[in-house]
Amino acid sequence: VGPPVFTSDRLYEVTPPGIAMGLAWTSMGGASLYVESILESLLTSSSKAGLQRTGHLGDVMKESTTIAYTYAKAFMHKTFPENRFFEHAKLHLHCPEGAVPKDGPSAGITMTTSLLSLALDHPVEATVAMTGELTLTGKVLKIGGLREKAVAAKRSGITTIIFPKGNESDWEELPANIKDGLTGISADWYSDVFKVIFASVDEKKAKHLW
Amino acid sequence: VGPPVFTSDRLYEVTPPGIAMGLAWTSMGGASLYVESILESLLTSSSKAGLQRTGHLGDVMKESTTIAYTYAKAFMHKTFPENRFFEHAKLHLHCPEGAVPKDGPSAGITMTTSLLSLALDHPVEATVAMTGELTLTGKVLKIGGLREKAVAAKRSGITTIIFPKGNESDWEELPANIKDGLTGISADWYSDVFKVIFASVDEKKAKHLW
Amino acid sequence: VGPPVFTSDRLYEVTPPGIAMGLAWTSMGGASLYVESILESLLTSSSKAGLQRTGHLGDVMKESTTIAYTYAKAFMHKTFPENRFFEHAKLHLHCPEGAVPKDGPSAGITMTTSLLSLALDHPVEATVAMTGELTLTGKVLKIGGLREKAVAAKRSGITTIIFPKGNESDWEELPANIKDGLTGISADWYSDVFKVIFASVDEKKAKHLW
Numbered sequence: 001v002g003p004p005v006f007t008s009d010r011l012y013e014v015t016p017p018g019i020a021m022g023l024a025w026t027s028m029g030g031a032s033l034y035v036e037s038i039l040e041s042l043l044t045s046s047s048k049a050g051l052q053r054t055g056h057l058g059d060v061m062k063e064s065t066t067i068a069y070t071y072a073k074a075f076m077h078k079t080f081p082e083n084r085f086f087e088h089a090k091l092h093l094h095c096p097e098g099a100v101p102k103d104g105p106s107a108g109i110t111m112t113t114s115l116l117s118l119a120l121d122h123p124v125e126a127t128v129a130m131t132g133e134l135t136l137t138g139k140v141l142k143i144g145g146l147r148e149k150a151v152a153a154k155r156s157g158i159t160t161i162i163f164p165k166g167n168e169s170d171w172e173e174l175p176a177n178i179k180d181g182l183t184g185i186s187a188d189w190y191s192d193v194f195k196v197i198f199a200s201v202d203e204k205k206a207k208h209l210w
Numbered sequence: 211v212g213p214p215v216f217t218s219d220r221l222y223e224v225t226p227p228g229i230a231m232g233l234a235w236t237s238m239g240g241a242s243l244y245v246e247s248i249l250e251s252l253l254t255s256s257s258k259a260g261l262q263r264t265g266h267l268g269d270v271m272k273e274s275t276t277i278a279y280t281y282a283k284a285f286m287h288k289t290f291p292e293n294r295f296f297e298h299a300k301l302h303l304h305c306p307e308g309a310v311p312k313d314g315p316s317a318g319i320t321m322t323t324s325l326l327s328l329a330l331d332h333p334v335e336a337t338v339a340m341t342g343e344l345t346l347t348g349k350v351l352k353i354g355g356l357r358e359k360a361v362a363a364k365r366s367g368i369t370t371i372i373f374p375k376g377n378e379s380d381w382e383e384l385p386a387n388i389k390d391g392l393t394g395i396s397a398d399w400y401s402d403v404f405k406v407i408f409a410s411v412d413e414k415k416a417k418h419l420w
Numbered sequence: 421v422g423p424p425v426f427t428s429d430r431l432y433e434v435t436p437p438g439i440a441m442g443l444a445w446t447s448m449g450g451a452s453l454y455v456e457s458i459l460e461s462l463l464t465s466s467s468k469a470g471l472q473r474t475g476h477l478g479d480v481m482k483e484s485t486t487i488a489y490t491y492a493k494a495f496m497h498k499t500f501p502e503n504r505f506f507e508h509a510k511l512h513l514h515c516p517e518g519a520v521p522k523d524g525p526s527a528g529i530t531m532t533t534s535l536l537s538l539a540l541d542h543p544v545e546a547t548v549a550m551t552g553e554l555t556l557t558g559k560v561l562k563i564g565g566l567r568e569k570a571v572a573a574k575r576s577g578i579t580t581i582i583f584p585k586g587n588e589s590d591w592e593e594l595p596a597n598i599k600d601g602l603t604g605i606s607a608d609w610y611s612d613v614f615k616v617i618f619a620s621v622d623e624k625k626a627k628h629l630w
Contacts, residue, residue: 098315308525
């Protein structure tokens, strides 16, 4: 009862557009992994599109940002063709904390969500976390450490966790005390993620934002 | 009882706009860490924006400058939209001394303050030092070595130290002899830092500086 | 008594504009360290400004050239705003001898002097040598090896040596036989160096040179 008890894993109690919470798997267990995207300069009809990334990212994770950026652009073009955000947005994607080395592909759907949240000017619900590798066509691939990630998610006050369809059996096998209070949603394609996160986007508004 | 006794840790007795004092944590203890920003060339309507950095910075600290630069631009755009400084400023950020290798994310708020001080043409009070990692959205993250940094700050004639909200318990635990003569201010967001440093900025002037 | 006996440490008996003598500290003792700056191409209203550097410089010393270049531009803009030299000068800075690896920040004021000498078309007196790290705001920082550098300066026929204010106690402690015949001038800011080197600059001429 009362407000949730947040630990230091949670940076944001309310997440502005552009922020999404992922989950990392380390030798120390699971941990929250925020992805932050913001506009690096004013969006104008003459500003030049691009993506800069920081956060002590390893090579695989750097490629993940590239895949997420390509996919997000393609997704927007297909779903909201009138939204021209990515044509002129000079973006900066960062994963705090800067001193912690990070690698691996499993933040793919989190990065994509962060970029789309900014493009749609729509915040991600602060109680949702997600983990999953993304392919260029939007397929969500299996990840490791779901158990540790679920524990970290709960510790961070998360109530909904999105994971790859390929991890469904891992989810089934989780003990009840971990799953208790946590809604698990599996995603086969990024569109499954989108439906959960951006269910309440006003399509008319989204099309004419930028 | 007379002016403070400055040791070699203090480079500036009066800090011109663009200079901010941070605090480093080394194997030898704490130390002052200045961040200097200046215009590399004349600011004109056709000069090209950019940021050059020097000071024997490691990869994490280089990323810190990038984050500080993006954040400072976004902050100015939101807070002083009429101030066009960053649209045309060719900047150079340096951390003396050049032979000392430096790394880590904890100069984030100091770098941002240095850049904003230049953009607002407003000097930072020479008796204030600060330490804190910054995220892209302006969240101030916990740092290490607050005790050693507080000792270094006092040695440098500092009377006000700004640190992350996440370090509040570290601050509480500091012995009275260290805290004596030192006002500690915790910051959860960069806006908390801004309020302390730039309280006396003339908003009208700031908007029409550049 | 006759003319001074020059050793191989001295490259120039008369130094053209753009040349300044610094002092290095090596495992073999002190040594003269020339900094040479010249225009890489004809200076015209359409030539593009820039700085190329050579001389087997290590990373710290490369950063030193960058700092010297930024500072020299800012200094000229402030002191001789009518002089447009740096807006169009494509420069090349070299430190002979090319086979000798060089590093460290202590040639900062020498590099700045070399660049200003060229911009003002004013030669540096051949009997003056200098050593000191420079910050972006023009502060001159303490260096190592003043004793060895003073010995090298004398060996090279130098009669005036400029060193950082932070090394004043080192200077005081030098034995009389080293200081004999050598005038030591300490500098807290680059403006102190400027006053010594460029005392006889014709300000009117300097403003309208380029």
